[in-house]
Amino acid sequence: MLDGIISGLVSGSTYAILAVCVVVLYRLVGVLNFGQAALGALGAYVCYALVGAEVSLALAVFCGLAVASVTAGFSGWVLARWLGEPSAIARSVGTVVLLILLLTAGFRLFGDSPRAMPSLVPEASFDLGGVRVSLSTVIALLVTIAIAGVLSLLLRYTQLGIRLEAMSERPLTVQLLGVNSRQLAVGVWAATGLLSTLAMLLIAPTRNPTFESMSFLVVPALVAGLLGAFSNVWIAVASGLAIGAVEGAGARIEGLADYRGAIPFAIIIVALIWLRRREVWDAAR
Amino acid sequence: MRLGKPTHLGGGLFLLVLVTLGLILPTYWVYLLSTVAITAIIARSIGLVTHQAGIITLCQMSFAALGGWAVSYLAIAWPTAPFPLLVLIGGTVTAPVGLLIGIATTRVRGVELAVVTVGFATALDLVLRQGSFPGVGEGTPVIPSAPFDDPRWFFALAWALLIVLQIGIRALSRSVHGLGWTAVRVSERAAAALGVRVGGTKTSAFALGALFAGIAGGLLAGQYGLLTTAVFTPLTSMVHLVTAVLCGASVFGGAVLAGVFVVFIPELLRRIGLPLDAANALLALGAFDVLRRGGGGLVEKLNDQLQERAFRNTRVTCQLLPVSDERLQVGAMQPDGAALQGETVKHQTLQAACLHVDNLTVAFGDHRVLEAVNLTVEHEEVHALIGPNGAGKSTLVDAVTGFLPSYEGRVSLDGKPIERFGPRERARLGIRRTFQHVHAIDAITVENYLKLAAGAAGSERIPAVREFLDLPDGGVPIRLMDVGSRRILEIAGALASKPEILLLDEPAAGLGEAESRALAERVRQIPAVFGCAVLLIEHDMGFVRVASTRVTILDDGRLLTSGAVSEVLDDPRVIAAYLGQETAS
Numbered sequence: 001m002l003d004g005i006i007s008g009l010v011s012g013s014t015y016a017i018l019a020v021c022v023v024v025l026y027r028l029v030g031v032l033n034f035g036q037a038a039l040g041a042l043g044a045y046v047c048y049a050l051v052g053a054e055v056s057l058a059l060a061v062f063c064g065l066a067v068a069s070v071t072a073g074f075s076g077w078v079l080a081r082w083l084g085e086p087s088a089i090a091r092s093v094g095t096v097v098l099l100i101l102l103l104t105a106g107f108r109l110f111g112d113s114p115r116a117m118p119s120l121v122p123e124a125s126f127d128l129g130g131v132r133v134s135l136s137t138v139i140a141l142l143v144t145i146a147i148a149g150v151l152s153l154l155l156r157y158t159q160l161g162i163r164l165e166a167m168s169e170r171p172l173t174v175q176l177l178g179v180n181s182r183q184l185a186v187g188v189w190a191a192t193g194l195l196s197t198l199a200m201l202l203i204a205p206t207r208n209p210t211f212e213s214m215s216f217l218v219v220p221a222l223v224a225g226l227l228g229a230f231s232n233v234w235i236a237v238a239s240g241l242a243i244g245a246v247e248g249a250g251a252r253i254e255g256l257a258d259y260r261g262a263i264p265f266a267i268i269i270v271a272l273i274w275l276r277r278r279e280v281w282d283a284a285r
Numbered sequence: 286m287r288l289g290k291p292t293h294l295g296g297g298l299f300l301l302v303l304v305t306l307g308l309i310l311p312t313y314w315v316y317l318l319s320t321v322a323i324t325a326i327i328a329r330s331i332g333l334v335t336h337q338a339g340i341i342t343l344c345q346m347s348f349a350a351l352g353g354w355a356v357s358y359l360a361i362a363w364p365t366a367p368f369p370l371l372v373l374i375g376g377t378v379t380a381p382v383g384l385l386i387g388i389a390t391t392r393v394r395g396v397e398l399a400v401v402t403v404g405f406a407t408a409l410d411l412v413l414r415q416g417s418f419p420g421v422g423e424g425t426p427v428i429p430s431a432p433f434d435d436p437r438w439f440f441a442l443a444w445a446l447l448i449v450l451q452i453g454i455r456a457l458s459r460s461v462h463g464l465g466w467t468a469v470r471v472s473e474r475a476a477a478a479l480g481v482r483v484g485g486t487k488t489s490a491f492a493l494g495a496l497f498a499g500i501a502g503g504l505l506a507g508q509y510g511l512l513t514t515a516v517f518t519p520l521t522s523m524v525h526l527v528t529a530v531l532c533g534a535s536v537f538g539g540a541v542l543a544g545v546f547v548v549f550i551p552e553l554l555r556r557i558g559l560p561l562d563a564a565n566a567l568l569a570l571g572a573f574d575v576l577r578r579g580g581g582g583l584v585e586k587l588n589d590q591l592q593e594r595a596f597r598n599t600r601v602t603c604q605l606l607p608v609s610d611e612r613l614q615v616g617a618m619q620p621d622g623a624a625l626q627g628e629t630v631k632h633q634t635l636q637a638a639c640l641h642v643d644n645l646t647v648a649f650g651d652h653r654v655l656e657a658v659n660l661t662v663e664h665e666e667v668h669a670l671i672g673p674n675g676a677g678k679s680t681l682v683d684a685v686t687g688f689l690p691s692y693e694g695r696v697s698l699d700g701k702p703i704e705r706f707g708p709r710e711r712a713r714l715g716i717r718r719t720f721q722h723v724h725a726i727d728a729i730t731v732e733n734y735l736k737l738a739a740g741a742a743g744s745e746r747i748p749a750v751r752e753f754l755d756l757p758d759g760g761v762p763i764r765l766m767d768v769g770s771r772r773i774l775e776i777a778g779a780l781a782s783k784p785e786i787l788l789l790d791e792p793a794a795g796l797g798e799a800e801s802r803a804l805a806e807r808v809r810q811i812p813a814v815f816g817c818a819v820l821l822i823e824h825d826m827g828f829v830r831v832a833s834t835r836v837t838i839l840d841d842g843r844l845l846t847s848g849a850v851s852e853v854l855d856d857p858r859v860i861a862a863y864l865g866q867e868t869a870s
Contacts, residue, residue: 032396034403034523082577089341090576092396093530096343096523097576100569103520104562216519219407222400230397258415265408268401269389276392278690 001249002131008248009241010206013140016240017199018221019228020148021192024155026230028164029185031079031091035098036196037218039075041211042102043068043197044204045110048117057118061201065194071102072193073186080185099215106211114213119205140202141241147195148237155233164188220244223264227271243267307440315440316508317552321544322443323504326450327525328543330497332534333454335526336585337463338490339470341399343522344406345498350413350517351379352499356506358419360427368429368507369442375503376496383495387488394473406519418512426510433507443504450497451537457493464737466490467726475724478686480712480740480782524565527572533582542584592762603770604755605803637700639664639818640685640716640786645694647680647842654680655842657694662786665812667819669829669850672839678822679721681839682788685820686718687711698785713741715785715817719792725763725771725778732759738778746815750777753814754807769796773804780811786818787811793828805831830854 018036025033047064051057075098083094125134155161164184200214209217220243228235243264250260307315327345334342352375359371390401420426432438457463465486468476473483506512528547533539550564575582581589642660646653655677662668670678684692687708695702703711726734735747751759754777763771772792779787789808793801805828811819823829829836829850836853838845846853853859 032399034399082573088396089339090579092341092399093527094573094576096341097527097569097573100520100523100527100565104566104569107562108560212520216407219403219519223404226397226400259412261411262408265404268404269386272393272401273389278392 001252004248004250004252005245006131006133006137006248007206008244008246008251009137010134010140010244011203011247012241012244013137013144014199014203014217014240015220015224015243016144016237017147017195017202018218019224019236019240020144020151020233021195021199022218022221022225023228023230023233023236024151025188025192026225027155028188029076029080030088031076031095032088032222032230033098033192034092034095034218034222035075035102035215036192037200037221038099038102038106038215039068039072039193040196040198040200041214041217042071042106043193044117044200044214045106045211047197047201048115048204049110051118052115057120061120064201065197068193068197069190070193072196073190076186076189077182080182084182099218103212103215106215110211112210112212114208114210116208117204120201136202136205143198143202144237144241147198148233152233220247220264223268226268227275229275303444307437307444312436315436317548319436319440319443319504319508320548321541322440322447323501323508323544324525324547325540325544326447326497326501326504328529328532328534328547329447329451329454329537329540330494330501331526331529332536332540333466333497334490334494335529336533336535336581337458337470338466338487340394340487340490341396341402341526342491342494343399343403343519343526344409345494345525346517346522347406347409347519348379348383348495348498349502349505350409350512350514351382351495352376352502353506353512353517354413354418354502355379355499356503357421357427357512360506361420361425366430368433369446372442372446372500372503372507375506376500379499379502380492380496384488384492387491388484391484391487403519406522410514410518413514413517417514418506421511421513424511427506428510429507439507443508446500446504447540450500451540454493454497455537459733461737461740462486462489464726464729464733467728468737471726471728472724474688474708475720477688477708478712478718478720478724479738479778480709481737482709520565524568528568529582531568531572531575531582533575533585533588535581536584536588538587539582539584589762589764593765596761596765599761600757601761601765601770602757602767603773605773605800605807606755607799607803607806637697638662639699640820641695641697641700642681642685643695643697645681645684645692645696647677647684647689647692653842655684655692655839658839658842658844660837660844660847662818662820663835664818665816666835667809667812667821667833669821669823669833669836670839671823671826671829671836672845675841676839677842678839679790682718682790682820682822685711685788686716712782715783716788717779717782717784717786718788719772719775719779719790721790721794723768723771723775723795725766725774727762727764727771729763730759731756731761731763731766731774734763734774735759735778735781739781739783742781742783744781746781746783749814750781753777753780753810769800772796780815780817783815784817786820788820788822790822791824792821793823793825801825801828802831804828808832826854 018040022033022036025031043064046067047060050060050063079091079094083091119136121136121139125132155165221240224239224243225236227239246263247260250256250263306318327349331342331345334340355378356371356375359366359374386401386405390398393401428434429439433442465476465481468479468481469483469486477483505516528543532543532546534543546568550567551561554561554563580586638661640662642658645655645658647655658681670681672678683689685696687706695704697703698714698716703714706714735750736744739747754773756774756777763774766774772795776789776792793804796804808819808821809832811817821833833850835848836850837847838853838859846856846859
């Protein structure tokens with residue numbers, strides 16, 4: 001059981017990083033990105049394709065990160081350019097469009113068969129109180145916490161963070177104050193593309209997923225973000241890790257193992273009923 | 286409606302073309318056209334949930350999978366059953382699932398709800414992948430009972446179901462409940478203020494959407510014989526969503542066009558030797574273009590243009606002209622006279638004030654927005670509430686109408702405390718409000734808005750209200766009206782519901798000088814004509830002087846003074862504290 005939980009933390013870290021990306025993008029740009037994991041999948045698959053073509057791992061990782069950030073930045077530019085004004089609903093459907101396009105492109109470029117992925121972290125594990133802990137789990141957790149920590153400090157204490165926060169509240173006003181909100185949006189998008197690739201590189205060796213299944217890892221991340229109401233980075237991180245841990249534990253239980261992917265939905269329904277037990281009204285007067 | 290005749294003609298022509306195509310086309314094309322009808326049913330369900338009720342649904346194909354599963358199962362368990370019955374059962378067993386998700390997510394809205402639907406789609410996909418659809422393992426396909434095993438009869442069944450469902454949903458969309466879907470999409474807050482049951486409305490959209498999709502899934506089981514999970518992945522739900530957005534599936538034509546696109550674009554790609562999955566990308570890009578332009582999908586836009594042309598020569602604004610009191614007495618009071626007399630008698634025996642606010646304190650965090658405010662609005666008076674911006678006027682309205690999570694103090698209507706009621710119940714009790722920002726629902730007509738706002742009160746008062754406020758023709762779509770006229774329409778809707786008290790939040794904003802004066806005269810007449818009290822928030826002192834008899838002044842959350850309009854507004858203290866700034870600015 002405990003083994004399951006620990007091994008689930010690698011997936012949990014990926015969900016957590018993706019969730020942080022989703023939350024940050026939603027808070028700062030006002031877009032709920034259904035294509036978040038697909039952007040990461042693109043980066044990861046570029047990396048593996050290059051490794052397959054005998055390019056050194058470091059260079060391949062660099063290229064993967066670069067492709068994902070550029071694609072994400074471009075997507076952000078397109079959405080800000082053409083869907084800057086419409087409702088949050090229109091912008092979210094816009095990211096569904098992004099996801100479909102990325103899936104089509106990914107299928108063309110990489111096919112739909114899973115492939116073996118080299119690990120960035122050397123195979124090693126140690127014993128901690130009778131439980132086997134692999135080095136990749138430790139690294140994944142550290143990376144997750146570092147990303148969340150740096151981002152929340154950045155948001156809270158820097159001029160840039162405050163500007164970004166203001167931008168999502170009142171894009172037009174901020175633009176009138178002379179802040180180039182489109183440029184900032186593109187920057188945030190590019191950063192989340194990079195981080196998503198990192199998240200995918202962490203999880204891929206343990207799962208060997210297809211491009212499509214990798215892209216739909218956005219679902220547990222969205223669930224984790226939703227539990228933090230798409231505003232709290234740390235709740236999103238905790239929820240992402242918890243979903244991974246519950247999935248990991250579920251994998252060790254007979255009869256539940258095959259359905260462990262359905263766990264996020266169960267969690268979300270129960271949590272939402274509890275979190276929203278009081279009536280709260282939408283938008284102001 | 287004036288578009289009635291051509292619509293019937295178009296409908297007849299459409300049927301004729303369908304029957305002809307079903308009879309003369311080769312079987313392969315008839316088969317494809319059946320798939321168009323099935324896809325159109327799914328598109329229409331998305332039109333209902335997403336376009337009408339404003340919920341992004343990413344799980345319609347999961348509902349279809351449930352319907353398909355049920356039909357596959359029943360086809361084996363009950364081989365003699367007529368196929369249409371199985372399909373209907375498939376839809377019926379799917380609807381409760383939609384209902385459950387709807388109930389569980391009553392308090393969730395917007396993009397968050399989209400996350401719930403994609404969560405459901407992914408979970409169901411995984412569960413389905415663990416087993417297979419009934420009959421697949423043994424290789425026993427669903428064979429529709431005779432005569433529907435013949436593709437032409439199957440074609441007739443699919444299109445008949447689509448048309449019947451469309452007629453049903455169209456009728457429902459024009460009922461008070463169905464109009465609630467559109468109201469909820471525009472603003473849940475405003476919908477509740479109209480007396481709409483927000484949770485129930487969203488839930489019914491989900492459940493009906495699930496019913497439609499379940500029926501479509503059942504038809505697919507008969508069409509394909511053996512179902513695979515690949516048909517119902519979260520990705521296909523997303524493709525159906527973007528297609529519905531592209532075509533504008535809240536109208537019949539849009540749903541059919543969505544069916545045509547989903548079926549014939551891959552067919553075309555296949556014939557010219559291009560990969561089929563390019564169809565998804567094309568549909569997605571099309572949807573992006575529609576979103577970029579705004580104003581709805583292809584067919585919705587076409588409909589709107591036809592509507593604009595139809596109303597080109599019709600008055601689409603409220604023309605409030607200054608009128609004498611006599612005209613109002615004679616013209617509008619008569620239809621409602623009897624009811625009014627009854628209410629007057631009731632009020633005299635009650636002896637309680639219409640609205641009584643006692644010691645109301647509201648705090649947001651440490652900041653006290655209202656502090657121990659007392660306010661009494663008598664029956665049949667127009668009571669103005671004025672004060673500088675940020676004085677707490679709108680917060681008071683929010684408290685009285687039940688939109689604040691909590692407040693201290695007591696609010697009573699006709700002497701009865703109403704603390705235990707939410708906004709919708711308070712609206713039903715007779716406390717109606719308008720909003721600073723216009724919330725009139727632009728997708729529906731004037732007549733339907735009044736019907737929705739009147740709700741349980743019925744439509745009997747609508748003609749009187751319409752005459753009183755010089756509303757345009759009932760068939761005029763609200764989106765053609767200017768902001769000022771929409772504001773007046775909101776007042777009309779509130780009056781049509783036979784309220785005890787009407788709370789108007791800056792009704793004159795956005796109106797011209799003459800219109801504003803004319804509206805002020807109308808507001809003054811409201812108690813006499815409709816037997817309801819008015820609490821009026823307004824910055825325009827000219828308006829206040831014309832419309833109201835008493836006035837209460839709020840300043841920084843505290844009650845400054847209260848009394849007859851002429852006394853209070855000429856009080857040097859008031860002029861210094863508030864009106865002075867107002868004249869200066």
